[in-house]
Amino acid sequence: MWTALLERWRLRRLQRKLRNPAYAHLLAPYAGDEAVCIDCETSSLDPSRAEILSIAAVRIKGNRLCVSDHLLLTVRPQRRIDPATVPIHGLREQDVADGLPVADALAKLLAYIGNRPLVGYYLEFDVAIINRHLRPLIGIGLPNRRIEVSALYYDRHVSAYRPEVDLSLDAISHTLQLPALPRHDPLCDALMAGLIYLKLQTRTPNP
């Protein structure tokens, strides 16, 4: 009851701040059974300065990751890439020179995800950077419900006997026996988050 009221209050506040009415549908409550897993590669690890270099998003429908219908965008940053991060994401200046302007990329992203819930690993970081670029454009950040897979994992694995849970992606995918995908490729990272979500979401509770 209270959460529903709070949610309505939150949406109403966002509606007031939304500058572009074309995006009003983002604020409608989501009724379907889909979600979208996303991941960004960024030019730095500081959310207040990082630029988006690439974004990947994959729709999750039922038990299926719709890889065939994925979104993968390269974004041209407005500032230089921090050379220290190049070995992590593998994107050099020349690799992103042909990318989309960030405004166009975000428009495509919004069209793809709609008002579906978002799934990700350390989603907070990605959403913070997206929102920093999004607010000046439409007035609000991503209003979508967020599902943090490391939190799902933590809830499942923490116990009084085992208060420490290793939340590294490697540890999670190892424990959940997921296949190894190439790391730091945004599509693979998004898929990995999607796999963790599917596995934890659909697992039948132990009797």
Added chain:
Amino acid sequence: MAQLFDFRHPPFDSLSDVDHRRVESAADLAYFPAGSTVMAAGSPVDSLFVIAKGQMAEFEGSECRTVYGAQDSVDPRALISGSTGLDYRALDDTLAWQIPRSLLLELTQRNVQFAAYFYQSVAQKLAALADRPMQRELRPALVAKVQQTYITPPIWLTDDDTVLIAAEQMRARHCSTVLVRGPLGPGVFTLSDLRNVVIDGRNPAETPLGDYAQRTLHTVDEDAHVFEAMLTMARHTVQRVLVTRAGAIVGVLEQVNLLSYLSNNSQIVATQIERAGSVAELKSAADSMTRLVELLHGSGVKVTLIAGLVSELHRKMLARLFALLAPADMLDHVCLLMLGSEGRGEQILPTDQDNALIIADGYDHPQLAEVCEQFNAALITLGYPPCPGDIMARNPFWRRSVHGFRHALDEWVDSASGENVMHLAIWSDAVAVAGQVQLLTTLQQHLGRRVQGNDAYLGRFAFVIEQFDQQPGLLSQWLGHHDTDIDLKKAGIFPIVHGVRTLALAHGVPASNSYQRLDQLASQGHLSTTLAQDLAESLALLQGLYLKTGLQRRQRGEAVSYRISPAQLGTLERDLLKDALKVVRQFRALLRQRYHLQAL
């Protein structure tokens, strides 16, 4: 985008890069928790699942029939038929790529090898239904043409003919199908229709066929692939299809005949050769042999097995050709030989012809030279290029009486020049193909008496290996830098073959095939079992590499050669090659020490 889907497994390894991208862009990733249902019996099948991680199983009721693991496709049969009568469930938490049926069906229409993978499972299913043992490797047969199978000629009746007449025809012609012509167009009347007549209580002598004939005809063109006929049968659950040529019905292909065709596949080419009544008919057999080699190799059959099969067919081919050309009684007085790699049974792709003819002492025939001339000329048209050294029956040097060859053998042993050593090397691999084997046996016994225990001669015989020796530095350099070509024959095949040949000659081993020679030398204690095995494996690897690159060259229309460039090899193959060359070095050292080759 990083490659997510692993295309290195059948059937996807037979697709082109362009098709790989299409599959990848159409594939979704599906997750099935342990125990959940993947496909339920009776439901339509619109995609193929390729397991990325985990296990699935196929259930009939509660009975588990098959378990599928990583990289397995689930389920090709259901995909082809579009529905399934079985339940598929995840045994573990399972991740699987889900590929749409429509795309895969489209790919099967353009890629024969890819198609054969799917229809092979259909074939095995059909065979299981027919309760008939089936060869494991069906693919070559599946891509054969319908017209190559056992098509029964059509038996035509009319709509007004009675069921009784049809039944009599079926008994007389041993068939289960008759065709019916009438104003409604052509129809089929089969044994099951006959059964319906009986069940309906109609009098066969008065019932016209028109009342029971089926007008829905399932046809395939005679140029279609065998699997298409099979698919038509599976899709419509019929036991026969009508075979058409340019739209007109030319025969009936019964499921029973199709299955027996598939199970007798290895015999097909052999039968084709044995029945050939002209050089042109042999030519078509030779062509299907090449196709067979390509398909067998493509299906991963071991090279020694292919070589065994092919050399058997080569022998039949030569024997049949000679019998076609020679006058009837000539074969009673001569012996046709295959020499060199043909004789050893290690020639997989015809490189050049090595043959000879022994004539019984005192026999002569005015056409003898002419027959040999024709024989060698016909072999050229069959795809065996002439031997550059002219080791052919048309050359009087290789066409002699027993006395003449005995004299030649003596001369080759007495004066061991390089040329004479090569003559004897080629001779010692001889195998009788047609005619009187006794003539060859006599000569080989004579040769054995001359060389066994004659270490001075054997040393000079073995010495050729040293002349073929490559700089060891050059080899390691090649393996390190990969920028120059390597000659497989000089670097490995020849040293092994000739070394084994020397030992076989020295110990009177009768076999002429290198692998058999190695077996026999090891079992008689002339070579350690380990070394014999290592040599056999190294030789198989080198010949396999030669076959692989040879087939690739031939597809590009280039001449087949023993030179390979390292760029064509994968890392694993390069490592294996390195090991094989190490074994060759070890073998060389052994021969060097046994026959004191440094002193020569």
